[in-house]
Amino acid sequence: MSEGKQIWVLAEVLGGQVKPVSLEALHAGQTLGGELGATVTAVVATAPGAEIPEDVANCGVARVLHIQHAGLETFNSLALVEVLAPQVQSQNPEVVMMGATNHGKELAPALAARLGVGLATDCIEIHAEGGMLKARRPVYAGKAHITFQFGDTRPCILTLRPNVFRPGETPAGDAAPVETVTADIPENGLRLKVKEVVQAAGRKLDITEARIIVSGGMGMQKPENFQLLEELAEVLGAAVGASRPVVDNGWREYSNQVGQTGRTVSPDLYIACGISGAVQHLAGMSSSRCIVAINKDPNAPIFDVADYGIVGDVLEILPVMTAEFKKVLQK
Numbered sequence: 001m002s003e004g005k006q007i008w009v010l011a012e013v014l015g016g017q018v019k020p021v022s023l024e025a026l027h028a029g030q031t032l033g034g035e036l037g038a039t040v041t042a043v044v045a046t047a048p049g050a051e052i053p054e055d056v057a058n059c060g061v062a063r064v065l066h067i068q069h070a071g072l073e074t075f076n077s078l079a080l081v082e083v084l085a086p087q088v089q090s091q092n093p094e095v096v097m098m099g100a101t102n103h104g105k106e107l108a109p110a111l112a113a114r115l116g117v118g119l120a121t122d123c124i125e126i127h128a129e130g131g132m133l134k135a136r137r138p139v140y141a142g143k144a145h146i147t148f149q150f151g152d153t154r155p156c157i158l159t160l161r162p163n164v165f166r167p168g169e170t171p172a173g174d175a176a177p178v179e180t181v182t183a184d185i186p187e188n189g190l191r192l193k194v195k196e197v198v199q200a201a202g203r204k205l206d207i208t209e210a211r212i213i214v215s216g217g218m219g220m221q222k223p224e225n226f227q228l229l230e231e232l233a234e235v236l237g238a239a240v241g242a243s244r245p246v247v248d249n250g251w252r253e254y255s256n257q258v259g260q261t262g263r264t265v266s267p268d269l270y271i272a273c274g275i276s277g278a279v280q281h282l283a284g285m286s287s288s289r290c291i292v293a294i295n296k297d298p299n300a301p302i303f304d305v306a307d308y309g310i311v312g313d314v315l316e317i318l319p320v321m322t323a324e325f326k327k328v329l330q331k
């Protein structure tokens with residue numbers, strides 16, 4: 001067990017690889033660790049025998065805590081709470097943080113409720129002031145930001161918005177020691193068992209974690225035209241997003257929906273195609289680093305938040321963009 005103050009960062013491992021958002025959380029944990037005088041432990045919870053990806057141990061953390069349990073073959077938030085809570089209670093980390101992924105959004109509140117401690121979700125800034133932890137997050141569909149200060153109970157639990165806490169170059173260092181703990185919970189003591197996970201067919205890139213998103217609205221006119229977005233996405237290595245009416249019409253799955261009642265995204269590049277820019281859509285994407293809008297209406301509100309605007313017919317512009325990007329990127 002590690003001595004002194006600790007920050008625990010839950011690293012999500014999928015198919016033997018650590019999720020980029022977990023590397024971001026590990027990076028944020030180390031920055032915060034510097035402010036709090038705490039060491040960082042990367043926590044990986046898996047079924048017995050799973051390998052720990054090298055980048056988890058090599059990213060500058062003090063140790064890796066590998067918690068194993070047969071109930072963790074697939075993601076199961078209730079099993080994770082059962083497995084994590086006793087470890088947290090015995091090792092007393094100051095902070096437990098993780099990415100605001102689908103899994104993190106389910107696990108963090110369950111863990112906070114189980115431990116009876118505070119939780120700040122979808123944070124875009126965290127820092128320590130006079131030993132107190134503060135976290136900032138958007139509220140009211142991104143129209144305002146709120147800063148939380150945690151009270152005295154520990155640990156403070158946080159989820160971090162993907163694509164915000166970007167790691168710089170990680171200096172090559174020694175691999176952190178891995179401590180393996182086998183959780184002692186009878187399998188029939190778990191209230192929920194995942195029997196099967198069925199992956200959606202097709203593109204696997206989750207829009208909340210994508211660095212580039214090409215997103216389509218009602219201006220795409222019919223579902224077949226989303227093929228133009230798929231082709232551009234293929235060339236750019238992007239994910240395809242959508243506005244709500246597109247999803248309501250059944251043209252795209254709900255997991256593609258960007259906005260207040262969909263997903264919140266912060267990619268490097270968001271290309272909005274035939275999207276008007278209603279506030280409920282902007283709530284989900286206005287923190288993108290660069291926004292390009294294509295719309296035939298020069299007065300469309302999306303142009304108010306766009307860094308670059310193209311006024312014209314998206315169905316004519318998309319094939320040209322795809323061809324030009326292909327020339328440049330596939331040289």
Ligand SMILES: Cc1cc2nc3c(=O)[nH]c(=O)nc-3n(C[C@H](O)[C@H](O)[C@H](O)COP(=O)(O)OP(=O)(O)OC[C@H]3O[C@@H](n4cnc5c(N)ncnc54)[C@H](O)[C@@H]3O)c2cc1C
Pocket residue numbers: 216217218219220242243244245246257258259260261262263273274275276277278279280281284294295296297300312313314315
């Ligand atoms: C409580 C609530 C929650 C909501 N949550 C969400 C949400 O999460 N996400 C979301 O997106 N919306 C949400 N909405 C809906 C939102 O208010 C808008 O209705 C929606 O975002 C509009 O989608 P759109 O821009 O695709 O369609 P439209 O508003 O119909 O805009 C289509 C745009 O395409 C342009 N266009 C048309 N043809 C072409 C062409 N050939 N070439 C180029 N441009 C063209 C038009 O000029 C227009 O600007 C919510 C609404 C409510 C009330």
